[in-house]
Amino acid sequence: MNVTLQDLGPCRKQVRVELDAPEVDAAFVEVAKDFQKHAALPGFRPGKAPREMVLRKYEKDIEEEVKKKLISDSYKKAVEEKKLEVLGYPDIEEIQFGRGQPLHFVANVETEPEFQLPEYKGLIVRRETAAVTEADVERAIDLLREKQAQFQPAARPAQAGDVIVVNYTGTCDGKPVSETAAAAKGLTEQKNFWVGTTPGAFLPGFADQLLGAQAGDRRTVNVDFPADFVTKELAGKKGVYEVEVVEVRAKVLPALDEALAKAWGAESLEKLREGVRKDLQNELDYTQNKSIRGQLMRALLERVNFEMPESAVARETRNVVYDIVRENTKRGISREVIEQQKDQIYSAATHSAKDRVKASFLLQKIAEKEDIKVANEEILRRVHTLAAMYQITPEKFLKDLQKRNGLIEIYDQIANEKVIDFLQQNAKVEEVPAAPA
Numbered sequence: 001m002n003v004t005l006q007d008l009g010p011c012r013k014q015v016r017v018e019l020d021a022p023e024v025d026a027a028f029v030e031v032a033k034d035f036q037k038h039a040a041l042p043g044f045r046p047g048k049a050p051r052e053m054v055l056r057k058y059e060k061d062i063e064e065e066v067k068k069k070l071i072s073d074s075y076k077k078a079v080e081e082k083k084l085e086v087l088g089y090p091d092i093e094e095i096q097f098g099r100g101q102p103l104h105f106v107a108n109v110e111t112e113p114e115f116q117l118p119e120y121k122g123l124i125v126r127r128e129t130a131a132v133t134e135a136d137v138e139r140a141i142d143l144l145r146e147k148q149a150q151f152q153p154a155a156r157p158a159q160a161g162d163v164i165v166v167n168y169t170g171t172c173d174g175k176p177v178s179e180t181a182a183a184a185k186g187l188t189e190q191k192n193f194w195v196g197t198t199p200g201a202f203l204p205g206f207a208d209q210l211l212g213a214q215a216g217d218r219r220t221v222n223v224d225f226p227a228d229f230v231t232k233e234l235a236g237k238k239g240v241y242e243v244e245v246v247e248v249r250a251k252v253l254p255a256l257d258e259a260l261a262k263a264w265g266a267e268s269l270e271k272l273r274e275g276v277r278k279d280l281q282n283e284l285d286y287t288q289n290k291s292i293r294g295q296l297m298r299a300l301l302e303r304v305n306f307e308m309p310e311s312a313v314a315r316e317t318r319n320v321v322y323d324i325v326r327e328n329t330k331r332g333i334s335r336e337v338i339e340q341q342k343d344q345i346y347s348a349a350t351h352s353a354k355d356r357v358k359a360s361f362l363l364q365k366i367a368e369k370e371d372i373k374v375a376n377e378e379i380l381r382r383v384h385t386l387a388a389m390y391q392i393t394p395e396k397f398l399k400d401l402q403k404r405n406g407l408i409e410i411y412d413q414i415a416n417e418k419v420i421d422f423l424q425q426n427a428k429v430e431e432v433p434a435a436p437a
Contacts, residue, residue: 003078010307011111015090017078019070019103027066028099035062067097075107085112087309110309117365118303121426125295127288128434132280140276144264145256151249157214158248164195164210165247168221171240181233192246203239210243217245232336296423300362301355308357316353321345360412363419370422374414382410 002018032051035058041049055062071092079086090107097103151163158164169189172180178188187203197207209221223239225231254260258269266272324345328338338345366372387397401407 001074001077003081005082008108011087011113011309013084013109013111015075015078015082015084015107015109017074017103017105017107019074021100021102024066024070024097024103025100027070028062031062031066031069035065063099067095067103070097070103071095071105074103078107079109084109086110087112088311110311113306113308113361115304115306115361115365117362117369118300120300120303120362120366120423122428123296123299123423123426124428124430125292125299126430126432127292129431130284130288130434132277132284136280137273137277140280141256141273144272144276145253145260148254148260148263149251150254152252154248154250155215156248156250157212158197158210158245159250160197160211161251162197163249163251164197164207164213164245165249166193166195166210167191167244167246168193168241170223170242172234172237177234177239180237181231184231184234187231187234187239194249206241210245213245213248215245215247219243219245228337230332230334232334292424292427292429293420296420296427297359300423301358304362306358306361308354308361312357313350313353316356317346317349320349320352320356324349360416363416364412366419366422367415370419372415372418372422374411374418378414379407379410382414386410 001020001023004016006014006016008014032055036049036051036054038046039049039054039058040046041053041057044050075090075092087110090109092105092107094104094106096105154162167190170177170187176188178185181187195202195207195210197211201207203223204226206221206223210219213219221241221243223241225234225237225239227236229235254263256269261267261269261272264272264275266275325338329335383398383401384394387394390397401410
C-alpha cells in the first residue's frame with residue numbers, strides 16, 4: 001500500500017491511497033468465499049451452491065462489499081501510518097476500483113491542530129483579600145426581612161417604596177392601546193392593579209408620576225414606550241393613562257426576632273445569623289474560586305495561538321448561538337428582537353466558540369502529558385448527579401447518553417475540570433486588596 005499526504009490548509013489533509021491489484025484480487029477471493037458460505041440458492045443447501053453460480057448471482061453485492069472493505073481497512077492503516085489525529089469522518093472521492101485493477105482513492109480529512117504546549121505550571125493569578133463582615137451579615141438579614149415584607153394600607157400620600165393600587169385606562173395615538181397592539185389588552189385597562197414604586201416597575205415613568213397621590217386622587221400619566229419594548233407595535237410610541245388611585249400601601253418589615261428566624265427554618269436568631277454567615281462565606285469562596293479558574297484559562301489561552309478545525313468551531317458556534325437565544329427567550333425577549341440582533345449574536349458566538357474549542361484542545365493535551373484520566377466510577381457519579389437534576393432515573397439517563405454517544409461528553413467535562421484543578425494547584429496566587437463594592 002502506498003500512502004501520500006498533502007496539506008490542504010489549517011487542520012485539513014488529503015490522504016491519497018494506492019493499493020496494488022493483487023491485494024484487490026485477494027479481497028475479492030476472501031469476500032466471495034464468505035458469500036459462498038452463506039448463500040442460499042434454489043436446489044442447494046446453504047453454503048453448498050457452486051462458486052460460479054454464487055459469483056453470477058451476487059456479482060454486484062460482492063464488488064460493493066470488496067470496495068467498502070478495502071477502502072475502510074486501507075484508510076485506517078493509512079491514518080495509523082501517518083499518525084494522523086482525525087476529527088469526524090473522511091470525505092472519500094476519486095475512487096478507481098475494479099477486479100484485477102489497483103485501488104486508488106482520496107480521503108480529505110480534518111485533523112486536530114498541531115501546536116506546542118506553552119508553560120502551564122506556575123501561572124500567576126490574583127485573589128482578592130476579602131472576608132465576610134458583620135455588615136455583610138446584617139445586609140443579608142435585611143434582605144430576608146424584605147422577602148417577608150407586607151404592604152399595609154396607609155392613609156397618606158404615596159412615597160417611594162410604597163405600592164399604589166390603581167384603576168387605569170390607556171390610549172395610544174388617541175385610541176385604546178389594544179387597537180394599536182391587539183395582544184396588549186392588559187395595558188389598555190386594569191382594575192385594582194398594584195404598581196410598585198421601585199425603579200423599573202411596570203411602565204417607565206408610570207409610578208414616578210403617582211408619587212404624592214393618595215386614595216381618591218385622579219391623575220393623567222404620560223408614558224414613552226421604549227424603542228425595544230416587548231410589544232413591538234408600541235415600541236417608540238407614546239401612551240396616555242387616566243389613573244384613579246384606589247389605595248396606598250406602605251411596606252412593613254417583620255421584626256428582627258425569633259419569629260423571623262423560625263420563619264426561615266432556624267432555631268433562633270443567633271442560629272439564623274450563623275447560617276447566613278456560612279452561606280455568605282460559601283458564596284465568597286465560590287466567587288473567588290471561579291475568578292481564579294477564569295484567570296487560569298485566560299492566561300493559558302493567551303500563551304499560544306494555533307489554527308483550529310473549522311467544523312469544530314462551527315459546531316460550537318451553533319451551540320453558543322442556541323444558548324444565547326434560549327437565555328434571551330427566557331428573559332422575555334421576543335423572536336423579532338432576537339432576529340434583528342442575529343448578526344451581533346453570531347459574531348459574539350463565534351468569538352466565544354473559538355475560545356472554547358481552543359481551550360478544549362489545550363486541556364486535552366495537558367491531560368495527556370500529565371496522565372490525567374477519568375475513572376468509570378467518576379462518570380457514573382456524574383450521571384447520577386445529572387439524572388437527579390433532570391428528575392429522571394439514572395438508568396434511563398445513562399441509556400439516553402449511550403444512544404447519542406454522550407458519555408464521551410461527560411468524560412471530557414470531568415477531565416477538563418481535573419486539568420483545571422491541576423492548573424490551580426500549581427498556580428502562583430497573589431493576594432490583592434478587594435475592589436471597592
